[in-house]
Amino acid sequence: SKGGFKHFMLKEIFEQPKVISDCLVGRIDKGKSEVKLPELNEFPTPERLHIVACGTSYNAGLWGQHLFESWAKIPVTVEIASEFRYRDVILNKNDLVLVISQSGETADTLACLRLVKSKGIPVVALTNVVGSSIAREANASIYTQAGPEISVASTKAMTSQMILLSLMALYFAKRQNNLDKDILKNALEGLSSLEPELNKVLPKLREKAQELALLYSGARSFFFLGRGVCYPLAEEGALKLKELSYIHAEGYAAGEMKHGPIALIDQDFPTFALAFNDSLFPKVKSNIEEVQARQGKVIALTHEKTSLTTVDNLWIIPEVWGVLNSFIALPALQLFSYEVADYLGKDVDQPRNLAKSVTVE
Numbered sequence: 001s002k003g004g005f006k007h008f009m010l011k012e013i014f015e016q017p018k019v020i021s022d023c024l025v026g027r028i029d030k031g032k033s034e035v036k037l038p039e040l041n042e043f044p045t046p047e048r049l050h051i052v053a054c055g056t057s058y059n060a061g062l063w064g065q066h067l068f069e070s071w072a073k074i075p076v077t078v079e080i081a082s083e084f085r086y087r088d089v090i091l092n093k094n095d096l097v098l099v100i101s102q103s104g105e106t107a108d109t110l111a112c113l114r115l116v117k118s119k120g121i122p123v124v125a126l127t128n129v130v131g132s133s134i135a136r137e138a139n140a141s142i143y144t145q146a147g148p149e150i151s152v153a154s155t156k157a158m159t160s161q162m163i164l165l166s167l168m169a170l171y172f173a174k175r176q177n178n179l180d181k182d183i184l185k186n187a188l189e190g191l192s193s194l195e196p197e198l199n200k201v202l203p204k205l206r207e208k209a210q211e212l213a214l215l216y217s218g219a220r221s222f223f224f225l226g227r228g229v230c231y232p233l234a235e236e237g238a239l240k241l242k243e244l245s246y247i248h249a250e251g252y253a254a255g256e257m258k259h260g261p262i263a264l265i266d267q268d269f270p271t272f273a274l275a276f277n278d279s280l281f282p283k284v285k286s287n288i289e290e291v292q293a294r295q296g297k298v299i300a301l302t303h304e305k306t307s308l309t310t311v312d313n314l315w316i317i318p319e320v321w322g323v324l325n326s327f328i329a330l331p332a333l334q335l336f337s338y339e340v341a342d343y344l345g346k347d348v349d350q351p352r353n354l355a356k357s358v359t360v361e
């Protein structure tokens with residue numbers, strides 16, 4: 001049942017705080033500042049990690065890349081499954097492949113798993129469905145505790161994947177002993193405080209999303225821009241908007257704008273910018289100014305401390321620690337698309353042309 005919510009999607013968005021805490025149960029040993037992922041104990045720390053997935057799960061992988069690189073110092077490639085399977089990908093014996101799939105049944109992702117296994121390279125699955133094909137065939141499975149996701153648009157599954165990716169990165173980092181103690185402490189404490197923080201903020205995010213939906217539902221196209229960990233979030237924001245509201249949307253690395261796409265900007269082509277209070281902020285700010293100089297309207301999802309004031313619509317979200325800000329920003333993006341689609345009267349839980357699990361190529 002929808003539990004009193006108008007759509008499954010909305011219910012699933014509001015389940016995210018609980019999903020976060022369910023994903024953390026039994027995973028953190030605070031006393032030892034350690035992450036428990038016994039599923040990974042048998043695997044040596046990979047020389048290279050290849051993350052393979054589709055759609056939203058791919059975006060989660062792009063996000064996770066940042067953490068594996070900066071925390072665990074493991075080189076990472078992130079691949080779209082339908083491309084990976086038809087390339088002559090070079091895999092070495094000390095590599096590890098991580099396939100990410102909410103359903104555990106996505107045809108292209110499953111095909112990649114089989115291909116990699118046939119080459120004798122180990123595959124770990126990050127999936128939400130126990131007993132799914134991907135879970136059964138992988139060398140090891142790590143389960144996201146998101147519960148059943150009914151809405152075709154993936155929401156809470158992505159959050160659960162990002163939590164587990166954070167834990168995996170911390171696990172490998174700690175095992176190699178090459179992570180700054182403060183980072184480990186802040187990350188573990190920050191993860192544990194996310195549930196109450198998000199519970200508190202979700203109703204406000206929804207209000208703001210409703211307000212913005214009224215203003216922007218008439219747009220025919222949208223850019224979503226971000227840098228660093230905000231780039232995969234921008235991709236996800238764009239994916240959500242197009243699949244739910246059928247508004248053309250593109251996620252872009254903010255720095256790529258001037259290499260072509262900025263030509264599209266005019267007063268009818270708005271931009272949703274993700275501008276966290278981090279070291280990349282000055283860069284994102286100047287990208288926002290470039291959009292404004294071409295009369296493009298801008299929504300900026302940002303933190304109070306950035307003191308960004310000159311955009312058309314400011315969306316200030318509470319600031320948590322470092323990359324964990326993504327867990328506040330993601331529901332904001334989900335709610336924005338949800339409210340636009342609902343305002344336009346679209347079939348939110350079952351968008352046209354889409355299936356929940358893509359079991360054909």
Ligand code: M6R
Binds near residue numbers: 105358
């Ligand atoms: O079940 P999977 O995670 O393998 O599914 C991958 C994609 O089909 C899925 O994330 C899709 O992009 C969603 N409709 C996004 O909301």
